[in-house]
Amino acid sequence: xxxxxxxxxxxxxxxxxxxxxxxxxxxxxxxxxxxxxxxxxxxxxxxxxxxxxxxxxxxxxxxxxxxxxxxxxxxxxxxxxxxxxxxxxxxxxxxxxxxxxxxxxxxxxxxxxxxxxxxxxxxxxxxxxxxxxxxxxxxxxxxxxxxxxxxxxxxxxxxxxxxxxxxxxxxxxxxxxxxxxxxxxxxxxxxxxxxxxxxxxxxxxxxxxxxxxxxxxxxxxxxxxxxxxxxxxxxxxxxxxxxxxxxxxxxxxxxxxxxxxxxxxxxxxxxxxxxxxxxxxxxxxxxxxxxxxxxxxxxxxxxxxxxxxxx
Amino acid sequence: xxxxxxxxxxxxxxxxxxxxxxxxxxxxxxxxxxxxxxxxxxxxxxxxxxxxxxxxxxxxxxxxxxxxxxxxxxxxxxxxxxxxxxxxxxxxxxxxxxxxxxxxxxxxxxxxxxxxxxxxxxxxxxxxxxxxxxxxxxxxxxxxxxxxxxxxxxxxxxxxxxxxxxxxxxxxxxxxxxxxxxxxxxxxxxxxxxxxxxxxxxxxxxxxxxxxxxxxxxxxxxxxxxxxxxxxxxxxxxxxxxxxxxxxxxxxxxxxxxxxxxxxxxxxxxxxxxxxxxxxxxxxxxxxxxxxxxxxxxxxxxxxxxxxxxxxxxxxxxxxxxxxxxxxxxxxxxxxxxxxxxxxxxxxxxxxxxxxxxxxxxxxxxxxxxxxxxxxxxxx
Numbered sequence: 001x002x003x004x005x006x007x008x009x010x011x012x013x014x015x016x017x018x019x020x021x022x023x024x025x026x027x028x029x030x031x032x033x034x035x036x037x038x039x040x041x042x043x044x045x046x047x048x049x050x051x052x053x054x055x056x057x058x059x060x061x062x063x064x065x066x067x068x069x070x071x072x073x074x075x076x077x078x079x080x081x082x083x084x085x086x087x088x089x090x091x092x093x094x095x096x097x098x099x100x101x102x103x104x105x106x107x108x109x110x111x112x113x114x115x116x117x118x119x120x121x122x123x124x125x126x127x128x129x130x131x132x133x134x135x136x137x138x139x140x141x142x143x144x145x146x147x148x149x150x151x152x153x154x155x156x157x158x159x160x161x162x163x164x165x166x167x168x169x170x171x172x173x174x175x176x177x178x179x180x181x182x183x184x185x186x187x188x189x190x191x192x193x194x195x196x197x198x199x200x201x202x203x204x205x206x207x208x209x210x211x212x213x214x215x216x217x218x219x220x221x222x223x224x225x226x227x228x229x230x231x232x233x234x235x236x237x238x239x240x241x242x243x244x245x246x247x248x249x250x251x252x253x254x255x256x257x258x259x260x261x262x263x264x265x266x267x268x269x270x271x272x273x274x275x276x277x278x279x280x281x282x283x284x285x286x287x288x289x290x291x292x293x294x295x296x297x298x299x300x301x302x303x304x305x306x307x308x309x310x311x
Numbered sequence: 312x313x314x315x316x317x318x319x320x321x322x323x324x325x326x327x328x329x330x331x332x333x334x335x336x337x338x339x340x341x342x343x344x345x346x347x348x349x350x351x352x353x354x355x356x357x358x359x360x361x362x363x364x365x366x367x368x369x370x371x372x373x374x375x376x377x378x379x380x381x382x383x384x385x386x387x388x389x390x391x392x393x394x395x396x397x398x399x400x401x402x403x404x405x406x407x408x409x410x411x412x413x414x415x416x417x418x419x420x421x422x423x424x425x426x427x428x429x430x431x432x433x434x435x436x437x438x439x440x441x442x443x444x445x446x447x448x449x450x451x452x453x454x455x456x457x458x459x460x461x462x463x464x465x466x467x468x469x470x471x472x473x474x475x476x477x478x479x480x481x482x483x484x485x486x487x488x489x490x491x492x493x494x495x496x497x498x499x500x501x502x503x504x505x506x507x508x509x510x511x512x513x514x515x516x517x518x519x520x521x522x523x524x525x526x527x528x529x530x531x532x533x534x535x536x537x538x539x540x541x542x543x544x545x546x547x548x549x550x551x552x553x554x555x556x557x558x559x560x561x562x563x564x565x566x567x568x569x570x571x572x573x574x575x576x577x578x579x580x581x582x583x584x585x586x587x588x589x590x591x592x593x594x595x596x597x598x599x600x601x602x603x604x605x606x607x608x609x610x611x612x613x614x615x616x617x618x619x620x621x622x623x624x625x626x627x628x629x630x631x632x633x634x635x636x637x638x639x640x641x642x643x644x645x646x647x648x649x650x651x652x653x654x655x656x657x658x659x660x661x662x663x664x665x666x667x668x669x670x671x672x673x674x675x676x677x678x679x680x681x682x683x684x685x686x687x688x689x690x691x
Contacts, residue, residue: 056533058690081535092530096338097331108327109534115327 009034009159009190010055012066012073017050017059017213024050026213028064032159032192032206037185039204040194043303047213048194049089052161055192056086069158082110085152089163091144093151095137099128102136103151110155118154126150142173149177153184160184162193166200178203198296209299211306221295228298230255231270233277234291236262243280252276255301264297320543324536328544332518336548346514350506350556354563357502367629368452370394371415373406373438378426380464384437387463388419393455395629406440410487411659413649416442416629417452429464429480439484444656445497445627453484488656496571499564500651501624504644506560507583508590508618511553515594516607518545519686524604529690538686542679546591553587554580573658582650582664585671589643592678599685618644646671 010032017025025047032038040048053059055068057077066073071080093102103122107115123132126146136147145165152160162181166174178200185191185205193204201207201221208218217224235243240263247253247265252272257264267273281288337343370388374381388394397415400406409415420438428435439456441449460480522528531541561579564570572579594611601607619625621635622644628636639645646667653659 053690058529058532060689060691078535081533084533086530086533088526088529088533090526090529092527094331094335094527095525096335101331101334105327105331106534108330109324109536111321111323 007034008032008067010038010066010068010192012055012068013064015051015054015061015064015066017047017054017062024213025054025061028210028213028215030208030215030218032190034190035185035188036205037181037191037193037203039201039207040192040210041196041201041207041299042194042210044196046211048210049163050213051210052086052163052192052194056084056161057081058086082155083158084161085155085157085159086161087148087152087163087165089167091136091148093136093144093148096135098133098135099123099139099147100132102147103154106151106154112155122150122154142169142176145169145173145177146180149180153189158190160189160191160193162191164194164196166195166197174200198294198299201295209302211303214306216302216306217298225293225295225298228293228301229268230266230293230297230301231268231273232264232266232291232293232297233273234259234262234264234289235277235280235286236289237283237286239285243286247277247280250276255297255304257297257300264291264294266293266297266301320537320539324540325544325547328536328541329547332545333548336552346510346552346556347559349510350560351563353506354499354502354560355567358498358564358568367395368393368417368449368627369397369413369415369629370417370419370452371397371406371409372399373403373418373420374399374401375421375423376425378421380426380429381421383463384419384421384460387459388456391455391459393452393459410440410442411653411657412663413442413653416445417449419456425480435480436483437480439482440487441484442487442657444488444652453482457482496568496656497652499560499568499570500655501622501648503557503560503564503583503651504586504622504647505619505624507553507556507587508644509615510556511549511587511590512594512597512611512615513608514549514552515546515591516597516601516611517604518595519598520601520604520607523602532688532690538683538688542592542595542682542686546588546595549591550584550587553591554583557583557587570655572655574654575660578660579651579654582647582654582668582671585668585675586643586647589671589675589678592675592682593643596678596682596685599682599687618642621645623648640670641674643671643674646674 008031010030012031013029015025015028016023028047028051040051042048050059054061055073057073057080061074068080069083073080094105097105100119100123103119104115107118112118123129128143128147136144139147149162149165166177169177174197181191181193182203193200195201204221206218206220207224209216209224217227219227237243240258240261244256244258244263247256247263252267252269253265253276254268255264255266265273265277267276277288280286372385372388385396385399389396394417398409400409406418406420410418418440420440422436422438425435425437437460439453441453443449460482464480519528522531561572565572593614597607597610597614601610617638621631621639622628622642623639624644628639628645631639650664650667650671653664
């Protein structure tokens with residue numbers, strides 16, 4: 001029986017998972033639409049990895065339910081495994097096997113016809129021709145990521161779960177990696193990718209922000225930014241660092257963050273914010289400008305709010 | 312998360328796992344070299360070094376006459392620690408059976424007309440047949456026998472000795488299976504089993520924990536491969552290694568220590584194969600229980616010690632208290648040593664050693680069952 005065609009490749013409700021009595025994922029409800037790149041953001045230890053592991057059957061949720069590719073994550077993990085490509089945070093191919101041997105192993109485990117040929121094709125796609133007998137452990141960080149992604153998509157999965165795939169990879173390799181992801185999504189593959197990088201989050205069709213195991217925001221980048229309700233001013237000038245200390249004490253300012261030679265000053269109440277900064281606007285050395293809140297502003301604000309809630 | 316677990320074994324996936332493990336094995340050159348060198352070194356070292364002493368030796372009496380002297384010898388033997396009388400028989404065929412099966416290691420034959428001859432002062436012969444595949448046990452028992460019988464006769468029957476220093480009979484001994492009483496002949500089969508146990512146990516004890524420590528387990532678990540396929544794929548390459556090791560040890564035994572292989576080489580191969588798989592399965596089971604490689608090695612060592620001490624390799628099995636014998640019976644090495652001694656030195660076929668073979672196969676199956684059950688399909 002083939003699972004019915006579904007618009008949502010991931011659809012989970014009220015997922016909860018505790019380790020040693022500590023709730024790592026708390027009542028998480030989320031969905032990922034078919035053919036979309038879904039960014040999964042949140043500070044370290046926020047439960048991103050745990051959520052991804054629950055989605056592909058590596059962890060059993062304490063409570064909650066849902067489907068992945070239309071298959072029940074609680075009872076059909078075995079079938080989910082066949083159709084999901086999961087790329088772990090840590091490089092988890094065999095370092096003492098060559099590039100070719102790793103790919104052939106994956107092809108055989110998924111029972112693909114002609115595993116040798118499948119591996120050769122993947123080597124060609126990855127641009128690793130001529131290096132196929134090199135041990136995977138000898139590759140640079142960027143090449144390891146490419147190889148891991150290549151191994152992930154070898155069995156032609158319908159959904160990719162990528163757990164911080166670009167951590168510790170240089171900008172050029174990151175850009176190539178994301179181009180590849182977009183090409184795959186254009187072919188109909190759905191992707192859930194966790195990351196810390198704002199530029200990567202902005203490359204996603206949709207994002208979800210999770211902290212302390214709770215989903216705090218979701219939607220497109222614009223929706224998430226708008227959802228915080230922040231009004232932002234950018235102030236630049238020679239003394240902005242001294243200014244930051246002064247502004248931080250004001251209750252109308254919800255978020256303040258330095259960006260190079262300028263400060264982003266944001267608050268949810270537009271009028272209160274205007275009043276609060278009014279005395280500083282007359283200082284001749286400072287240049288005030290209305291700004292658009294960035295995604296980073298939104299996240300720092302979300303993170304601070306969730307911290308407040310937990311302290 | 313157990314839906315579909317092990318329901319259908321895929322040869323493709325098993326093959327994938329086996330190829331992967333074989334490549335990883337050959338890539339680790341030093342370990343591969345040790346696999347070959349360790350058995351040779353240990354065989355040479357211990358083959359020339361080890362020796363041992365028994366009591367409660369399984370003994371049978373072959374009564375060719377029903378006499379007072381015979382009964383008092385029997386009583387005397389029963390009263391000593393050295394012998395444990397398992398049965399009293401009257402026909403020599405029965406005696407042969409007892410020795411062949413290992414039911415008795417020692418048979419005292421009281422010949423027809425023994426009592427009469429003793430009373431006449433003729434110094435008749437008391438025949439002793441000993442299973443000398445365990446030469447240390449049988450020779451010290453022979454030493455004790457003379458004293459026990461003399462005392463029995465002088466106390467119970469008031470038989471006068473012509474010369475007090477000379478017993479009124481002589482003991483004619485017949486060392487079966489190992490006529491020279493060479494301890495090496497006994498040691499080699501034991502060493503074969505011990506060396507295989509030690510090396511094989513460690514190989515698979517590291518199999519699962521290594522994947523966990525290197526972070527590759529998470530990837531493996533996210534693939535559609537079952538615990539049974541993983542286990543069989545991991546064990547298979549080492550079965551070949553185990554058989555090669557056995558071949559080297561038996562070869563060295565034959566050429567260096569001149570140990571005969573009287574029995575069927577095919578039976579020897581078959582029982583060795585079962586034994587190799589048994590040890591690999593037990594090692595693998597440790598691997599599924601331990602959370603890191605160090606723990607796995609510790610467990611293997613804890614298991615290895617009773618194997619050496621309680622299997623009959625180092626100390627005669629017959630001399631151990633019952634509870635220790637029960638532990639011994641639960642160890643694959645105990646059964647393997649018995650079977651290998653019987654095949655190599657007594658020329659017994661595998662059919663005659665059914666119970667030990669079955670026990671070995673049973674232990675293998677049990678270990679595999681525990682391993683597959685213990686294997687964590689998730690990271691919970």
